Amino acid sequence: MEFFRSHVLVCSGVNCSFRGSRSVRAALVEEIRAQGLDKEVRVIETGCFGLCEAGPVMVIYPEAVHYCRVVPDDVKEIVEEHLRKGRIVDRLLYKGEAQVKGVQTWRQIDFYSRQKRVVLRNCGLIDPDSIDEYIAREGYEALGRALRMQPMEVIQAVKDSGLRGRGGAGFPTGLKWDFTARAAGDQKYLICNADEGEPGTFKDRLILEGDPHSVIEGMAIAAYAIGASKGFIYFRGEYKLSIDRLTHALEQARAYGLLGKNIFDSGFSFDIEIKVGAGAYVCGEETALINSMEGKRGEPRFKPPYPASVGLWGKPTCVNNVETLANIPSIIRQGADWFRSIGTAKCPGTKVFTLTGNINNAGLIEVPMGITLREVVYDIGGGIPHGRAFKMAQTGGTSGGCLPEALLDVPMDIDSLATAGSALGSGALMIMDDSHCIIDVVKCFLQFFRHESCGQCTPCREGTQRLYELVDKISRMEATEKDVELIRRLARTMEDASLCALGQTAPFPVLTTMRFFPEEYEAHIVHGMCPAGVCAAASQIA
Amino acid sequence: MKMKSLDELKKLREKAQETIRLREQEEGTKIVVGMGTCGIAAGAREVMLALVDELQKKNLKDVVVTQTGCAGLCEKEPLVDVIRPGEPKITYGYMTAEKARSMVTSHIVNGQVIGEYVIAREDSGD
Known part of the structure; x- marks a missing residue:
């Protein structure tokens, strides 16, 4: 096996890609070869680090040095100075508004150190196109263990964890699985809802881009629990990179026998098919999504009956959000008690937010449920740019609410935000300064x-x-x-x-x-x- | 290759962990090679490549090799610092590829500093 003394991780998430990370990567590979370092230094495309505002982001290991806003013209200096001579390129380091000196490693940057990463644990750390790197991070261990349990035990574990749906409504996931498992019918379906349409939300996209196997593994466990042999991922049509990465990940999982017939010699068979939507917001609603998958107009159905009893093609169907499913492997591996140790009593675990608008560190973050809005805006988000005043935070996307400065100390969890008159929703968090009406x-x-x-x-x-x-x-x-x-x-x-x-x-x-x-x-x-x-x-x- | 059991998964995982260890470790031994112009001219790159190769051969997992700029003592280049958790920083001077290899065996594996090569010893201060 080849050994490299240094790994350069270049973000290939959609936000950094827009800012040109692809050409940075290409220039880097070229320059490393030109300087004869290609046997020592490995370049890896990885998923979103989260600090999209400072993109394209690059992290160099083993030092864990974090470079911001890298353009192709910076590449020669990085290779010559950092990779060849070990001198950090100071001008590309992260600098907060009040900081004079740059922060060297990503672990020291407040934006990262104040987060709690469960769903995004591999994002920005592994190569999403490599199933081996996912496996190195305990990947598919949870699936193997779940298949040794009874389906009802798996459901009980998820119920005990208190996990609630991360797509917006916050329905207890274990209960949803239970309903589907108990519904009559020999054919059942699992659908992963990746039709993320809320303006300002792009978390599911980045999860799928950065760590596609976590979603596949979560789906396989869910399918086993509810008794489904077939799963679908319903994608937003624009999510091309997510679709490509997932398609590749599915092939790898099949090659390893982690999808397909008789997984882990357990007798359980499961496979996943990709469905691509056409970009209607309403198709994020589960029954409209099901109609769309059946080739009908994407219009919601009357409820009840709920999909758990009458879903896709009239069969019992469980529809879960991407982030919900990405939580599952960690819950099975580390247990319900561990999961409950994070977040609040009624909303255990973490929440992934997309932080956008008038905020210094716009990007993708994951924090324990119950963290205050103030901490998110000022400690992680780095405050409002250009010395302007905070005016409001819209939580939960367009269908959420707008909170004023007086409510900055509201805990960010499903119940507290609902009580405050807003919603946690899918995790969109748009900050606006006083220039807005x-x-x-x-x-x-x-x-x-x-x-x-x-x-x-x-x-x-x-x-x-x-x-x-x-x-x-x-x-x-x-x-x-x-x-x-x-x-x-x-x-x-x-x-x-x-x-x-x-x-x-x-x-x-x-x-x-x-x-x-x-x-x-x-x-x-x-x-x-x-x-x-x-x-x-x-x-x-x- | 189709995986049939958790044991097979574990085997693959142990192999795969080698590839990403570099990104995960925060603690552990650090070997720092002086890679200023002076160091490179004196052969620091050969020293570093020998170190990397030796660590790989010996399958030493919790050791990283990094580089630094000129420390000011160009006369004694190539310089190599070894920082082991809880121990003073040891700086070796006039290193060569051979010396580097024997340093790995003696210092990194067996914890025996090679006094003959040492030019400085410094407490980390904490």
């Missing part, structure tokens, strides 16, 4: 819902359109108090009468901002002005 932001969210409503039920189809028009009216300074009342009544109708979560949660951003930022609504409606100077009529005054 609340009305304008809400209008933008409603524009999204209006576009994405599938049109099947009237409260949603009409409601999203009318809600948009009413908020647009506020932004044009033409609304009156009556319109506010109308918004409230319309919101109630949509929440009560819409068929699925899309219509039920669409009024959320309006309602939470009316509650937390009443002064901005008043300014637009009563005084005819936009405090942030964003809305059209206000710009004329300014």
Whole structure:
């Protein structure tokens, strides 16, 4: 086996790729060869490190030196100085806003050291195209162990862990498995929901890109537990890199006999097929997703019956989110008690968030459930750039809520955020500074819902359109108090009468901002002005 | 190759762990080779390659080889520091590939510093 004294890990996650990490990697391989170091130094493409804002990111081992914003022109210096002479290239090190000197290793950077990585444990550490590197990190051990247990024991282990779905609704995973396992029928299906459509969310994409085998292993364990021999991953069509990586990972798993017939000589057979969606937001809703897979219009079904009893092709089906499934191997390997030692009593474990907007360290993070919003924004996120003030954090994506500065100490878990009037949702976390107008932001969210409503039920189809028009009216300074009342009544109708979560949660951003930022609504409606100077009529005054 | 049991998986895992160990270890022995222009001119690259090769041959897992710039003592290059957890840093001077190999056997494997090659000894301060 070849031995390399140094490993250079170049992020090939989608964000770093957009910033040119592919050409950095190509230049690096070329330069290392030119300097005759190719027998000593290995270059590895890896998944997302998380600090997307500073991308393209590169980490050099054994020193664990972390370089930011590397461009192809930097490569010669890195090879000449660092790899050949052992001198760290200071100018490429990470530097926080208040820091004068760069931080050398990734382990010393607050952004990383304050996280707790369970789902992302391999992201940025292994080569996602290598099943061997996944196995080196205890990969497929959990599957082997699960297959020695009874299916009901596996379900019990997941129930004991207290794991709740990470796709948004937070339903207890063990219970969902139990329902499907107990449902009558000889053919059952498992679906991994990778149709991540919430604006600002890209965690599932990066999990699949960075550690595809963790999802495959989680699926195989889930399938064994519920008695499914066939699984599907329903992808968002745009997730090309995720699809490529997963396709490759599936081939490797089959070659090792970790998918297919008689896995680990246990008699259990399971395989996974990829389905690609066409990019409709509503298809993230499990019954719409199932319809789409059956070749029908992507419209939600009436519930009940739930998919656990009548799902894909009318058979009992369990639909789990990518992040949920990626948690499973660690739970089986390390036990329910270990899992419960992380996070809160009602929401054990960690949560992966995508941190976006006006924040210094935008990117992908994983933290224990229950960490405060303040810690995420200031300690991990590095605060608001350009010395501006924090205005609000939108948690849970467009269907979540918008929290003001006064609620910065709210714990980030499913129940606490719901109590605070927002939602944890799928883990989108968008931070906005004081240059934004609340009305304008809400209008933008409603524009999204209006576009994405599938049109099947009237409260949603009409409601999203009318809600948009009413908020647009506020932004044009033409609304009156009556319109506010109308918004409230319309919101109630949509929440009560819409068929699925899309219509039920669409009024959320309006309602939470009316509650937390009443002064901005008043300014637009009563005084005819936009405090942030964003809305059209206000710009004329300014 | 189809895997039939957890034991087979374990065998493969142990082999695969070799490839990624470099990225996981935070503690352990560090060998630092001075790789300034002075060091390279005096043969530091040959010393480093010999070290890497010897560690590999002896299957020494918890040792990493890194490099550093000129320490100022160009006269005594190639310089090699050995830092073992809880022990003072030992600096060897005038290293060659052969000396490096015997240093691995004596110091890294058996814990015997080769006094003859040592030019400095320094407590880490903690």
